[in-house]
Every structure is written in structure tokens, then in C-alpha cells.
Amino acid sequence: MTITTSTSAPPAVRPYESYVYAYPHKTAYRPLADRPALRDLWAAEPKDALSLYLHIPFCEVRCGFCNLFTRIGAPEELTTRYLDALDRQAVAVREALGDEGPVRFAAAAFGGGTPTFLTAGELERLCDTAEKRMGAELRSVPLSVETSPSTATADRLAVLADRGATRVSIGVQSFVDAEARAAVRPQRRADVEAALGRIREAAIPVLNIDLIYGIDGQTERSWLTSLDAALAWRPEELYLYPLYVRPLTGLHRLGTAVGPDAEALEQTAWDEQRLRLYAVGRDHLLAHGYEQVSMRMFRRADAPREAQDGPEDYACQTDGMIGLGCGARSYTAGLHYSFDYAVDMREIRSIIDRFTTTDDFSRAEVGRFVDADEARRRHLLQSLLQAAGLPVADYRARFGTDPGADFPAELAKFAARGWLDRAAPDGLLRLSPLGLAHSDALGPALFSPGVRAAMAAYERK
Numbered sequence: 001m002t003i004t005t006s007t008s009a010p011p012a013v014r015p016y017e018s019y020v021y022a023y024p025h026k027t028a029y030r031p032l033a034d035r036p037a038l039r040d041l042w043a044a045e046p047k048d049a050l051s052l053y054l055h056i057p058f059c060e061v062r063c064g065f066c067n068l069f070t071r072i073g074a075p076e077e078l079t080t081r082y083l084d085a086l087d088r089q090a091v092a093v094r095e096a097l098g099d100e101g102p103v104r105f106a107a108a109a110f111g112g113g114t115p116t117f118l119t120a121g122e123l124e125r126l127c128d129t130a131e132k133r134m135g136a137e138l139r140s141v142p143l144s145v146e147t148s149p150s151t152a153t154a155d156r157l158a159v160l161a162d163r164g165a166t167r168v169s170i171g172v173q174s175f176v177d178a179e180a181r182a183a184v185r186p187q188r189r190a191d192v193e194a195a196l197g198r199i200r201e202a203a204i205p206v207l208n209i210d211l212i213y214g215i216d217g218q219t220e221r222s223w224l225t226s227l228d229a230a231l232a233w234r235p236e237e238l239y240l241y242p243l244y245v246r247p248l249t250g251l252h253r254l255g256t257a258v259g260p261d262a263e264a265l266e267q268t269a270w271d272e273q274r275l276r277l278y279a280v281g282r283d284h285l286l287a288h289g290y291e292q293v294s295m296r297m298f299r300r301a302d303a304p305r306e307a308q309d310g311p312e313d314y315a316c317q318t319d320g321m322i323g324l325g326c327g328a329r330s331y332t333a334g335l336h337y338s339f340d341y342a343v344d345m346r347e348i349r350s351i352i353d354r355f356t357t358t359d360d361f362s363r364a365e366v367g368r369f370v371d372a373d374e375a376r377r378r379h380l381l382q383s384l385l386q387a388a389g390l391p392v393a394d395y396r397a398r399f400g401t402d403p404g405a406d407f408p409a410e411l412a413k414f415a416a417r418g419w420l421d422r423a424a425p426d427g428l429l430r431l432s433p434l435g436l437a438h439s440d441a442l443g444p445a446l447f448s449p450g451v452r453a454a455m456a457a458y459e460r461k
Contacts (some may be wrong), residue, residue, distance in 0.1 A: 024370070112327070
């Protein structure tokens with residue numbers, strides 16, 4: 001495959017435009033006028049290797065950087081009502097999948113929010129919904145669960161270990177107490193360390209620790225302090241996230257207004273800080289026996305088979321995804337759908353309340369149709385953003401075309417910026433180290449005009 005390069009200097013680009021964890025992004029979804037029946041949507045889909053995601057939209061606190069669909073606390077037996085609704089939804093979805101052919105789940109995940117906000121008994125019920133209603137054999141497939149330091153209690157972890165959890169991901173963000181406070185994440189290092197000890201005692205095979213760089217006041221030395229504190233637990237995986245300050249989040253509300261020139265200078269300095277800390281973190285982990293899987297994800301080279309066989313960053317974005325819960329997405333080949341989305345706490349509470357009183361879960365409510373062009377963009381995106389790259393033969397086998405022919409302008413731009421690895425073997429489209437560092441600029445550059453327009457027209461709530 002030939003990529004045309006330009007001899008002119010490429011324009012400056014912001015390295016941190018957005019984290020592409022799903023495409024099309026949920027802000028491009030809209031209410032579906034015809035509310036298609038799930039049975040019709042899934043009728044022609046392969047169902048022998050599905051992924052199952054259960055979303056729990058509750059947290060004990062809301063971090064300053066968080067724009068996830070979650071609310072603080074769950075008063076008046078709200079978790080019970082939510083699990084009741086989740087059970088009704090599971091029954092309706094499993095019925096929609098039908099029994100004309102094999103229905104099998106190859107992977108499962110509990111996310112949020114914080115799934116371990118639920119009590120040990122409620123986690124048992126959540127697993128029962130996945131197994132008894134959906135037919136997922138949790139002890140036979142990879143099962144990943146998100147947790148937090150304050151909710152990673154011994155009784156909850158025992159339930160997860162017993163029900164087959166193979167991976168626990170804990171959001172630490174920083175082992176430096178002052179940095180945690182700066183990110184509006186009230187926690188003490190001692191409590192974090194105690195939670196990590198309990199996770200290791202539970203003997204769940206894969207531990208992932210999330211860390212954040214770019215926090216106000218963070219230095220290379222303090223960043224290394226957090227990295228070394230994490231490495232002391234020999235986690236099988238580490239995710240290094242750049243800090244974003246997104247609209248309607250706590251950090252955004254705490255920000256002060258500045259003039260456009262000052263704001264541009266401030267943004268440039270912050271971009272440079274994050275790029276520098278990213279490089280420090282990447283090099284430190286590579287030197288300590290970790291392999292880079294993507295810009296964010298690092299895996300210990302000698303990790304057990306459960307980690308090696310686990311999903312990559314983009315695996316939850318493949319077709320055949322069943323999402324249960326009001327913040328979950330589902331993916332068929334032609335439609336991505338979910339429930340309504342919000343960041344503002346009042347809006348989130350309203351959406352959760354509507355979910356808990358819903359009786360009919362047999363139709364898709366909000367979503368976006370995915371045509372052939374969008375499918376190509378999605379495949380290129382989710383493959384190219386992995387360190388392993390995109391085998392062109394795989395793309396050609398799926399679509400009958402070549403990525404260089406389908407996206408000549410975009411790939412030429414990436415090559416001109418030095419984002420593509422010129423030393424990659426023939427037939428492999430792979431990012432250079434510079435390209436991986438700029439994943440959050442490269443990803444959005446592949447968005448279609450239609451998705452961009454829909455995202456721009458989205459009214460935040």
C-alpha cells in the first residue's frame with residue numbers, strides 16, 4: 001500500500017482533542033423515530049461470540065474530571081429498583097436474540113460508574129442476571145470488573161472471584177494525596193494501598209491500575225512516584241490517561257475565565273506538559289518489562305494467559321455487543337444504540353429514574369445507523385490506534401478495498417506528520433511512536449463529516 005506524502009510542513013495540531021473510546025461517539029446518537037424492534041435488529045446478526053456489558057451508574061463520589069454517566073449515591077432503595085429494571089431488560093433482550101441459532105457470550109464486563117458500589121449480595125444478583133437471564137457462562141469467559149479504592153472490599157471481591165472475574169480494574173489516578181485532591185478525587189494513599197492488597201488477596205488473575213497525568217501541580221518526579229507505587233504491586237496491566245477537563249464536570253466548573261490569548265498559551269503549556277509526562281510514563285513502563293498495547297494501555301510482558309487473552313482497548317467496540325443498563329451501548333453491524341446520555345447530575349438522575357420505571361425494553365430508543373463508509377472508518381480507527389497496527393489484508397478481506405484507497409487524504413496527512421511507521425513490514429499499517437503519542441488527535445481526524453456535524457449539534461445536558 002502506497003501512502004502519498006506532502007513536502008510542505010503540516011500545520012500545528014493539538015495532541016489532545018478527544019479520547020476515541022467509541023465510534024460513532026454517543027453525542028452523535030439521536031432518538032430513533034421508528035424505535036426498531038430488537039428482534040429485527042438482531043435477526044441476521046452472528047450471535048455465537050457476543051460480548052456482554054452491564055452498566056451500573058452509581059459512584060460514592062464523582063471525580064472532578066469525570067464525564068461518565070453516573071450519579072452520586074443511590075437513596076431509597078434505588079439500586080434495588082435499578083437491578084429490577086436491569087433484570088426486565090435482560091429478559092427482553094434475551095428473548096429478542098431468539099433461539100433460531102446458537103447464542104453464546106465470549107466475554108463479559110461490569111462497568112459504570114462503579115459496579116462495586118453494589119453490595120456483595122447485589123453483585124451476586126448482577127451475576128445471576130448475566131448468567132440466568134442472558135445465558136452468559138461467567139466462569140468460562142473473560143470477565144472484567146471496574147472498582148474503586150473505597151468499594152474494593154473483601155466481601156465484594158470474594159463474590160467477584162467466586163463468580164469468575166478474571167480482571168479487576170481500579171481507578172487510582174494518583175498515589176500522591178495532593179494530586180488526588182487537585183483532581184477532586186478525595187482519597188488517601190493508605191486507603192488505596194489497602195484496596196490493592198485486598199485485590200491481590202482475592203487472587204483475581206489480572207489487576208489493572210488506572211493513572212492520570214496532567215494534574216495541576218504534577219511534576220515528572222511526582223508522576224514517577226505514582227508509577228513506582230503502582231509498579232510495586234506488579235499489575236498485569238496499567239492504563240495511563242491524560243487528564244481532560246470536559247464541559248459540565250467538576251474541574252470545568254472550578255475553572256476561571258481567561259482571555260483568548262492567555263487561554264491559548266495556557267492550553268499549549270498544558271499540552272506540552274501532558275506530552276512530556278506521557279513520554280516519561282511510557283519509557284518508565286517499557287524499562288520495567290511492560291509492552292505498549294495502545295497510547296493508554298500497557299501490559300506486563302510476563303503476564304498470565306488471562307491477561308494475554310483479554311480484550312484490547314477496542315474490543316468492546318466490535319459488532320455483537322450487548323449492553324444492559326441505562327448507560328450501556330449495544331452494537332449491531334448496522335445500528336449502534338443505547339438510552340439517552342447526559343453529564344449534568346440532574347439529567348442523569350432523571351434518565352435513571354425513567355429507566356427504573358420502564359417495562360418495555362423490546363425496542364431501540366436512541367442510536368445511530370452505521371453505513372459502509374462508517375464501518376470502514378470504525379475498523380481503521382479501532383485497529384490503527386492499537387500499537388500492533390492494521391494488517392491491510394484483514395481490512396481488504398472484510399471490505400474488498402484498500403485503506404489507502406478509501407482514506408488517501410487522511411493517511412497522507414498522518415504520514416506527513418510522521419505519525420505512520422515507515423519501518424512497518426509490508427502489508428501492515430502501523431503508527432510510529434510519535435503517532436501513538438498523538439492518538440487523541442489522529443482518532444478524531446478520521447471522524448466522518450456526518451458524525452462531526454451531529455456531534456457539533458449535540459446539546460449538552
